[in-house]
Amino acid sequence: MSIRPIYLDCHATTPVDERVLAAMLPYFTEKFGNSSSINHVYGWEAEAAVKQTREILAAAINATPEEIVFTSGATEANNLAIKGVAEAYFQKGQHIITVATEHSAVIDPCNYLKSLGFEITILPVQKNGLIDLTELAKSFRPETILVSVMAANNEIGVLQPLAEIGEICSDRQVLFHTDAAQAIGKIPLDVQAMKIDLMSLTAHKVYGPKGIGALYVRRRNPRVKLAPQQHGGGHERGMRSGTLYTPQIVGFGKAVEIALAEQAAENQRLTELRQRLWKALSQLEGIHFNGHPQNRLAGNLNISVEGVDGAALLLGLQPVMAVSSGSACSSATTAPSHVLTALGHSEQLAYASVRFGIGRFNTQEEIDIVAKHAIATIQSLRKQATLV
Ligand SMILES: *Cc1c(COP(=O)(O)O)cnc(C)c1O
Numbered sequence: 001m002s003i004r005p006i007y008l009d010c011h012a013t014t015p016v017d018e019r020v021l022a023a024m025l026p027y028f029t030e031k032f033g034n035s036s037s038i039n040h041v042y043g044w045e046a047e048a049a050v051k052q053t054r055e056i057l058a059a060a061i062n063a064t065p066e067e068i069v070f071t072s073g074a075t076e077a078n079n080l081a082i083k084g085v086a087e088a089y090f091q092k093g094q095h096i097i098t099v100a101t102e103h104s105a106v107i108d109p110c111n112y113l114k115s116l117g118f119e120i121t122i123l124p125v126q127k128n129g130l131i132d133l134t135e136l137a138k139s140f141r142p143e144t145i146l147v148s149v150m151a152a153n154n155e156i157g158v159l160q161p162l163a164e165i166g167e168i169c170s171d172r173q174v175l176f177h178t179d180a181a182q183a184i185g186k187i188p189l190d191v192q193a194m195k196i197d198l199m200s201l202t203a204h205k206v207y208g209p210k211g212i213g214a215l216y217v218r219r220r221n222p223r224v225k226l227a228p229q230q231h232g233g234g235h236e237r238g239m240r241s242g243t244l245y246t247p248q249i250v251g252f253g254k255a256v257e258i259a260l261a262e263q264a265a266e267n268q269r270l271t272e273l274r275q276r277l278w279k280a281l282s283q284l285e286g287i288h289f290n291g292h293p294q295n296r297l298a299g300n301l302n303i304s305v306e307g308v309d310g311a312a313l314l315l316g317l318q319p320v321m322a323v324s325s326g327s328a329c330s331s332a333t334t335a336p337s338h339v340l341t342a343l344g345h346s347e348q349l350a351y352a353s354v355r356f357g358i359g360r361f362n363t364q365e366e367i368d369i370v371a372k373h374a375i376a377t378i379q380s381l382r383k384q385a386t387l388v
Contacts, residue, residue, distance in 0.1 A: 005322045006366045010205070010299060010359035011154045011182060012324060016251065017207040017360070023254040024209065027247040035244045036235065046246045053253030060256050061180075061199060062190040063216050069236045070244055073213035074181035075105040077200035078148075080215050080229050080240065081177045082109040085146045085198070086118060087227035089175075093143030097121045099131055099150070099160075100342040106148050106179055107338075119143075125342050128292040129158035137168055146175045151183035151199075155339040155355055156291030157300025159187060166195030175224060181205055181213075185259025186267070186297055191216060197224050203248070207360060208255030212248035215240075266360065270298035273358050273367050277301055280371035284378060290343060290353065299358040304340065308381040310351030316377035317354065321370050324355050 007015075027049060035050045037043025054065040071077045086096065098110050100122050110120045121139045123131050131149060147169050149160050162178060169176035177198040180189060185206040191199060202213035217239065218224045232241025259266075278301055281287055286306030305313060314325055325337065336350035345353075354374070358367070 005318065005320055006362070006370055007322045008356045008358060008362065008366075008370060009322050009324055010357035011157075011355060012357065013204045013210065014207045014359055015361065016209055017255060017258060019258060020208055020251045020254045024247045024251040027250050031246070033246075035246060036233070046244075049246055049250050049253075050244055053249045056253040056257050057201065057214055057216075060184065060189065060260055061196075061201075061216060062192050064219065066237075067216050067219050069215045069217055069239045070249060071213045071215055071240055072211055073204070074103075074179060074200045074202035075213075076229075076240075077202070077213050077215035078103070078105040078177075078179055079109050080226065081198040081200060081217075082106065082146065082148060083113065083229055084226035084239070085175055085177070085224070086113050088225040089145040090118075093141075093145045094118045095121070095141050095143040096146045096148065097123065097136070097139050097144060098148045099123045099125060101125050101129060101153055101155075101339045102148065102150055103154055103179055103181070106150065110148070127344055128295075129153060129156050129290070129339075129343060130292055130295065131160060131165075133161065133164055133168065136165065140172050140174065144172070144174050146177060148177040148179070151178045151180040151189065152187065152297050153291070153339065154182050155337060156302045156343070157182075157297035158291040159183070159295045159297070161295075162189075162194040162196065169197075170195045173222075175222075182297060185256050185263065186299075188263075191218065197222070203252035203255050206255050206259045209248045209251040212245060212252045214252070267298040270358055273362060273364060274299060274301050274356075276364065277356060277358070277367050277371055278303075280368075281374060284375060287378075288345075288349060290340065290345075301356040301358070302340075302353060303356075304345060304349040304353040305378055306349065306352070307385055308352050308378060309385075310336075310348075310353065312381055313352055313354065313377065316381060317374060320373040323357075325351070325353050 031045045033042030033046040035046035054068045057068050058065045114120050152159050175197040179200045181202045184201045197218040199216040204210040228239050235241050288304040290302040340350035
């Protein structure tokens, strides 16, 4: 077997935990029923499994099970939230506020709405990646219907101040949506305390399967109206039709259950690994730490490197580690990361950046190997640069 690079790209996706897989397997074969079949045990079994995940997700964010709408992932949940609100509330107003560092699954639906005539305010971020709350407060208009600010950033790991944003939105009776794809299972989330009206979730960033996610839709104080984006059999109380994917839903529930049980200890362990990696790398000159130093995901380290070419850097790292520059979703393009340029970086620094996403299955030994190879790669590229 060939030696595979050390996986440090946990913001792109994570492997399915063996415990999650074990929980899923029976639902592909003997428990294969359709959760909408109400006349026999096959359907009841599937329905019971779906109900259990609904309860786990609701408890994880302090919602009720009826407020969970299953989707194919966070991309679909974001689309349903943003376009669903836009369509349901357009007579009230046609202005939406979001942030420059959002995932493309928020930015692109907003741009689509803009093409239909909606007005979109895109808030800048400060140098540490956080939004400025006074800036947010100033950008409301009488026609504002939605604010969408992510919980945890997928490139630089910063955690936006959800409770403060929720307070500002609820004072103005404007709906607050948050993309919590990177946050679920990793940081405490509470839709009541944080006054969140819509929240997008996904399983595959938290050791669950790909292709399953959910949208939390508030039912009381206020009751959020949503125009469905997929019509059909009226599943998920009409908000998202389609037969529920029971095995994936079971895996989603198990993944979140495990992550919550292990959250405190795991965050401690990941913080230590991240600090160890940063301590090693920052011995070099000209290494920038991207994003707020404390308000961040435990496993995220994002750096920009002076004096090297970004593509050459990633190429040099590749044999030893699986990392990204920017996000997986935009790495097919050659433009520098929109998140790093929003921090005010030059093009060179935005290009020459590395995102380390440390996760559940990484060890200290791996971090030491990664640090050693990254330092050697940077030193050698800088040496070459001075020779030409
Ligand atoms: C991964 C990710 C998404 C997309 O989630 P999918 O479930 O893959 O559709 C959306 N937003 C953020 C912040 C992400 O990290």
